[in-house]
Amino acid sequence: MMSQASNNLAAFIWSLADLLRGDFKQSQYGRIILPFTLLRRLECVLESSKAAVLTEHTRVQQLNISEEAQEKLLLRASGGLSFFNTSKMDLSKLGEAGIKANLESYLQGFSKDAREIFEHFKFTEFLGQLNDANLLYKVVQRVRQTDLSPTAVSNHDMGLVFEELIRRFAEGSNETAGEHFTPRDIVRLTTSLVFMEDDDALTKPGIIRTIYDPTAGTGGFLSSGMEYVHELNPHAVMRAYGQELNPESYAICKADMLIKGQDVSNIKLGNTLSNDQLYATEFDYMLSNPPFGVDWKKIEQEISEEHTQKGFSGRFGPGLPRVSDGSLLFLMHLLSKLRDGSQGGGRIGIILNGSPLFTGGAGSGESEIRRYILEADLLEAIVALPPDMFYNTGISTYVWVLSNKKADERKGKVQLINGVNLCGKMRKSLGSKRNEMDESDIATVIRAFGSFAAVDAYELDKQAAQKNNRGRQAATPKAEIAKTFASKIFSTHEFGYRRITIERPLRLSWQFSDERVATCRYAPNALNSAMQWLYQEFSSQESGSWSDDDNCKRYGDLSAHEDAIRRYCKLHFPELKEKHIKDLLNRSTWLDQKRLLLKVQQLQVSIGTTQHDDFNTFDEAVKAVCKKVGITLDAGDKKQIINAVSWKNPAAAKVIKKVHKVKGNPLYGLFVVDSEVLEYQADSELRDNENVALDPSQSVNASNEAFFIREVQPHVPDAWIDASKKDAKDQQVGIVGYEIPFNRHFYQYQPPRNLADIDADLDAVSAEILQLLQEVHS
Numbered sequence: 001m002m003s004q005a006s007n008n009l010a011a012f013i014w015s016l017a018d019l020l021r022g023d024f025k026q027s028q029y030g031r032i033i034l035p036f037t038l039l040r041r042l043e044c045v046l047e048s049s050k051a052a053v054l055t056e057h058t059r060v061q062q063l064n065i066s067e068e069a070q071e072k073l074l075l076r077a078s079g080g081l082s083f084f085n086t087s088k089m090d091l092s093k094l095g096e097a098g099i100k101a102n103l104e105s106y107l108q109g110f111s112k113d114a115r116e117i118f119e120h121f122k123f124t125e126f127l128g129q130l131n132d133a134n135l136l137y138k139v140v141q142r143v144r145q146t147d148l149s150p151t152a153v154s155n156h157d158m159g160l161v162f163e164e165l166i167r168r169f170a171e172g173s174n175e176t177a178g179e180h181f182t183p184r185d186i187v188r189l190t191t192s193l194v195f196m197e198d199d200d201a202l203t204k205p206g207i208i209r210t211i212y213d214p215t216a217g218t219g220g221f222l223s224s225g226m227e228y229v230h231e232l233n234p235h236a237v238m239r240a241y242g243q244e245l246n247p248e249s250y251a252i253c254k255a256d257m258l259i260k261g262q263d264v265s266n267i268k269l270g271n272t273l274s275n276d277q278l279y280a281t282e283f284d285y286m287l288s289n290p291p292f293g294v295d296w297k298k299i300e301q302e303i304s305e306e307h308t309q310k311g312f313s314g315r316f317g318p319g320l321p322r323v324s325d326g327s328l329l330f331l332m333h334l335l336s337k338l339r340d341g342s343q344g345g346g347r348i349g350i351i352l353n354g355s356p357l358f359t360g361g362a363g364s365g366e367s368e369i370r371r372y373i374l375e376a377d378l379l380e381a382i383v384a385l386p387p388d389m390f391y392n393t394g395i396s397t398y399v400w401v402l403s404n405k406k407a408d409e410r411k412g413k414v415q416l417i418n419g420v421n422l423c424g425k426m427r428k429s430l431g432s433k434r435n436e437m438d439e440s441d442i443a444t445v446i447r448a449f450g451s452f453a454a455v456d457a458y459e460l461d462k463q464a465a466q467k468n469n470r471g472r473q474a475a476t477p478k479a480e481i482a483k484t485f486a487s488k489i490f491s492t493h494e495f496g497y498r499r500i501t502i503e504r505p506l507r508l509s510w511q512f513s514d515e516r517v518a519t520c521r522y523a524p525n526a527l528n529s530a531m532q533w534l535y536q537e538f539s540s541q542e543s544g545s546w547s548d549d550d551n552c553k554r555y556g557d558l559s560a561h562e563d564a565i566r567r568y569c570k571l572h573f574p575e576l577k578e579k580h581i582k583d584l585l586n587r588s589t590w591l592d593q594k595r596l597l598l599k600v601q602q603l604q605v606s607i608g609t610t611q612h613d614d615f616n617t618f619d620e621a622v623k624a625v626c627k628k629v630g631i632t633l634d635a636g637d638k639k640q641i642i643n644a645v646s647w648k649n650p651a652a653a654k655v656i657k658k659v660h661k662v663k664g665n666p667l668y669g670l671f672v673v674d675s676e677v678l679e680y681q682a683d684s685e686l687r688d689n690e691n692v693a694l695d696p697s698q699s700v701n702a703s704n705e706a707f708f709i710r711e712v713q714p715h716v717p718d719a720w721i722d723a724s725k726k727d728a729k730d731q732q733v734g735i736v737g738y739e740i741p742f743n744r745h746f747y748q749y750q751p752p753r754n755l756a757d758i759d760a761d762l763d764a765v766s767a768e769i770l771q772l773l774q775e776v777h778s
Helices: 004-014 026-061 067-077 099-108 112-120 123-132 136-144 155-171 174-180 184-195 199-203 220-232 247-259 297-313 327-335 365-375 439-451 514-521 525-538 559-572 578-585 587-607 615-629 635-645 700-712 755-777
Strands: 208-213 237-244 267-269 285-288 347-353 379-384 397-403 413-418 424-430 433-436 455-459 484-491 496-503 508-510 646-648 656-660 671-673 676-680 688-693 735-738
Touching: 004 026, 004 155, 026 067, 026 112, 026 123, 026 136, 026 155, 026 247, 099 112, 099 123, 099 136, 112 123, 112 247, 123 136, 155 220, 155 247, 184 220, 184 285, 184 347, 184 379, 184 397, 184 439, 199 220, 208 220, 220 237, 220 247, 220 285, 237 247, 247 267, 285 327, 327 347, 327 365, 327 397, 365 735, 379 439, 413 439, 439 484, 496 700, 508 615, 514 587, 514 635, 525 559, 525 578, 525 587, 559 578, 587 615, 587 635, 615 635, 635 646, 688 700
Parallel strands: 208 237, 208 285, 237 267, 285 347, 379 413
Antiparallel strands: 347 397, 379 397, 413 484, 424 433, 455 484, 496 688, 496 735, 508 646, 656 676, 671 676
């Protein structure tokens, strides 16, 4: 933890803001203070090796070698440091007259990695602004008097100081803080959850571990991971790796790692998902707070190609989530980088919103990702965090803890911890962050996780939420829900289910009535409404009315009215595309429908206009008439006739699809009727899906059938299970899905208020309103 001395030093450095106030915005202070602090620290660290580096620089300049080779020789001369500076200047020798040019020259003397940090800070732009405001010399004089030498401030303490400066900068930039900085309380909790079970790293001297953050931001998670281990085992070696998309955050993170003595070449700039710059590298620990609900449309092609071409040998084998939310892509990315179990395995802590818990039904990309995680037994725990914990969002958030080296008692199990009430109100909100977790709140979660035991809900000693006192208060207000804490343990299969498709038979009546037959004059689907309007508008015009006689030469001819029809369609039928309008104006479309109408009228003469409630008689009746009068109907004609003369009727007979010569099985749609085995046509509008809980103790069919007999058959006896809907992976009936309904498991029932109390409140309000109205009228 941060000492008082480190805290005082951070406060002293941040007091540089006093010079900047008025000329710069508060959100810009960090962009000046952080690089100047880094510059002074690097200068102090380099002081002892500066002479040797300058001597070596004079020598290597005479050699005909590449810049990269020169850097290697100069790094060797620096005495094992990961940076150097070849300028003869330092902050005390810049002078006042040409200070801006001298400082820029000084910065150019740094080695590539260090120089890149200042470039991404856009430091030279701020130097120009400082110089224009006549502040640059004052700032430099103030900075150079700060002793940041290794003898005065160790690497560890300097890291803490720099973290505190980053925190102050982030909290002063509320509008963007959440994008690049995770609150310290959340970082502390997540880090503790991930590291607490590694006894070797926390106790053995000289142990080496790697830590990685694919959304590194300003490096808070990396710093916290190293700090956590350092507190418990100062002799452990932590090597930090990370990648960040935002150049400024990348610069801050890289500067922080440089100050801590880390190899900053392991901190990369770029999009982690589309351009993984630490490809095929595996890690012991991974911590991440990816952006919530951010779409990945810009990189959709790269991600989709990796999924289809590489499958499980790439990062996204299990599936792809919807394009509107890339959170689960980061989770799969981390899983691909877990150190192999034979080499000790790895652990992950990732902060996600509620969407990855349940979004997407069975067979969807999200469900398949959850399925992979749970069936591979990688998920250890999920902790629900309090609301309003982050700078830029107040939505529900969760910490997922994953590992491929579960302890024996955790195998096949997942722990859910409900910590939504473990917080206190902040004295001053920071953006959307209104709550914070103190050490005791974090300890409560850690104890529950560490003991791996179910904790029955118990009431916390937390202050009740401040109620709104505006308006009229109810005489008998609704009882407040107690603030509780609980932990539950589930088997992994308890989050899984099979979605079975339930079908019901189609029941149709049919009748060749005049109204139904007349509809065959118009094409189905998109053209139908427009054709009805056109027929009413133009078929009876005196200049050339349309007739159903074979010798009518004008039927369907709309050429004289094409412009008017186009204007009307554009205004009243905007769904029609150009190809539809061309078909509408084409005389052949009208003549084809007329020919069909005449055929149907011929059928009507022989079949009659009686209503039939058994559609199974339709085919034979139509075939007999067609044969008798010499009518031929193609598949399209027959389909349109059926749509015209038939309708769904719950009182009609079931439509038979096929007669089978196999044993009947009504559960799967093979019904025995009068010694025949019948399969009925399914009614798509009555189709339903049911989720059957996974039960490893019995076969899939037995589980599905027991559910169907218990939950479906008593209500719809004519229903059946569609056996053709099978899971793509195990080819069993029903599509497997997984979801983690966190809130459902911790739901606290609150009985509604008594009706008599509600009525009394309404009566009181009504009486008050009447009294006010009387006062107005009087």
